[in-house]
Amino acid sequence: MSRSRRLVLAGSALGVACLAAVGAAAQPQRQAPRTLAIGAQTPPSAMDPHYHNTTNNNMVLRGQIFEALFDLDTRAQRQPRLAESLRPLDDLTWEVKIRQGVRFHDGTPFEADDIAFTFARVPTVPNSPALFTPAVRTIAAVEVVDPATVRLRLREPNPLLPWDLTGPVILSRRVHGPDWPATADFNSGRLAIGTGPYRFVAFAHNERVELARNPTYWGPAEPWERVVYRYIPQAGSRVAALLTGEVDLIDYVPVQDIPRLERDRRFALFSVDSVTFVYLFPDSMRDTSPHVFDKQGRPLARNPLADRRVREALSLAINRQAIAERLYQGQARAADQFAAPAAEHRIPDLPPLPYDPARARALLAEAGWPDGFRMTIHGPNGFFPLDDNLLQAIAQAFTRIGIETQVQALPPANLFTRATNREFSLFMTYFSSYLTINPLRHVVMTQNRELGFGPFNRQRYSNPAVDEPARQALTTMDEERRRALTQQAARALLEDKGVLPVIFLRNTWAGWRDRVVYDPSPINHTAAIHARPAE
Template structure:
């Protein structure tokens, strides 16, 4: 595992990020960039909803204290250095001279305000609570210094703070989510300023010439949200878009061969998985073969989950449906997580064994099942869901695949309306992945923020809780792997593959270089080709 404690104890100079992540504008380069993105943010309130589509839009406008680079390593953001002075106390130095887009200076109290605001934002389907649950208080110790006091040892504090966008108490106190969407409060310290937003359609930005990391490449940026992959590609080829993300898998090779285009790819830290309802005695969208209620939830039986896993041909999903644009999963944690389980064989496909397990579990004739997934969340999501349904049907579980628009899908998933659904989550830490997705939901501890199926397993929770508090690297690694192995044994989630993201741009206009491990599309990684 990455030595977070050691990282926290050494001083990291702020110039590192400025040099590595923020391009300087070419003297005669183009000033306007048009980007077509696959998915739109649901809000511009940076504490409203922790999702990849929201976060990639927010990182254009707002900053965090720390950031992760493309290798998952921590780098300075608004904080230039930090020290873990005792198990419960961290000290941070802020960049001097940083101002919000309206000229308001950044002060240490803004960090305290931002942390305190997170649990106050109403109606979030994916809150940021787990990132601040260990923080007891934040206090200024100088004009550009602050202290974070935790209620328990937290070796992941630096990464947690990399997920909390910093707002201004002076500007944003009492601000509602709607005030950010209208632009009135969409004011950050980031490289680009808000100039316009139409929900589901577009985000307009202007370069922040006073940005602490250096003047951005682009004077203005138009981000259009186009969920249809063919339409994004057609717009790129027609010259309507300078850069597009979410390149359909079948188009990667064709676009890469075109001399006027530049294609970039990233094997990301996003894990694609199926999440079964193992909590309720009766689950929706599960019936017998005649369409009648079963009277019990077959997904609660680990043998049924094993059978479903054995029915998934993961290599086929990646090789055929995704045209090789992904990596087959052998566990939940992605390849970018240094604490993942080592030396595992591929997850097997065995239809005969799957049928036998169903019979052992009391379902010799199978049952009917509808599985759900998002449409336009990642490339090929609908095709993947259909391919999984075909595999289930082959073992006697007659399965229908239903995809839904993002906003509808995640709202319904949060309401627990599905028996089994497809999703992804990105993390460079196996511990964080489990904390967010499968840790038992406990309001007071703010765990399981994305545990939408209310999964609960003490064999996972106990070592996971220990890992989240253990400052010793070796002991933390052992606890992390114990929790991950328990989850894999139980198949509380069914791992599928690790997502690959691709971008294509006009070679004479822009070069895109992924700057983080998550596949977030960030205009600051789009460099002028002039």
């Protein structure tokens, strides 16, 4: 008899100097055999895999300590993990075949009921900066047919379900239940128990994560007996750690150091065009905003960012091509829209967003700000390459059209907490996705926690011209119709300047040539599962 589980879902310069200093030195002592030491830029905010849907958390937790039903490989191909197959029975019913013989790290068997437990927990994690709710929002019930078969009953058709099931990792109702586990219990390691190829060893916030190979893993054994992540936010210090042999592999190689490392035969570089794009998010929905002032520094009685003409002026002020060529030295591309170049269903054949400071000044005057105003913009420091430099370049561009702009760069965890609390007038961040509909539903659809819309919509942007076609696209099984609806929503967003896309990033890792070979990830994941020992 089937059982049902109902879900209630609610300094580069330092790096160059070190290169010169170490260039003639003898090769440093190699790491212990089968140990992979990674110098990573951005630490995870928690070991709770459902706490924060962000790249720096997911790359350590998903696919390594914990596993989802499916995962995406570095070619964007869906691979079976805890599920072996997925097929639709009708528009509202999908059948999942469960992998047998899988055990959690403590020996507890993985069972079909764990899926219901997990999907019910996902929307409930307290104090989360960004939940995984969009991935489970359409699942009304999980029906266990037999130990190897689960049926997912949906509230509405969901053509993205195969992608959604690559998101939330599976927890055990026996290990992590019956009540929802606290995030602190994952951070301590007590409940950092998954089914993945690596086991949790240690977590020191902002410093390091240590993993050990899982000897009872259901799949092929990983080649690394031990993995150590060292978090080094300063670009020059990260390069120095590579050069001195303290780490085998680093991510976010500073763009200025790429040519020199390419010439040094001791090192190999691994690069890929990413599905990551950087954007600015203006506070356009409030009558007043906390970080806009008149030229004397007094708060403004009305919010200029609420005027579309002002937002367009900001966009026109940014010379994206110069940023890509000069600041990023070819390791970025000028953005044309709110979707990565490789994203499915993006708007085709658009030119880069225009640069026209004269038109920008005219728009400011037309909007009632002929003399401009003052503004403070916020962004991360140590979240992606040259993020603080990019923020400064954007501030200078705004200042040139009459908006005197100051910058405050913050550690990522602080930035996103404050952004979630709506403390900013304009902030910078990035998003990664192979789908155009994903940034629309996560970032700009009107926020609705119950339906899972807008978990990253930290400025509470709301536009019916975006919402309605995006909502229809999310329930349209016909692909051509879904493509048209997605592009309609994307065009409405582009026209309204609800967000301001800036650049598309290219990702580069560097490692010791005789130690490691890395399969670069378009979604920025720095993970031991993508690394193999050099032959």
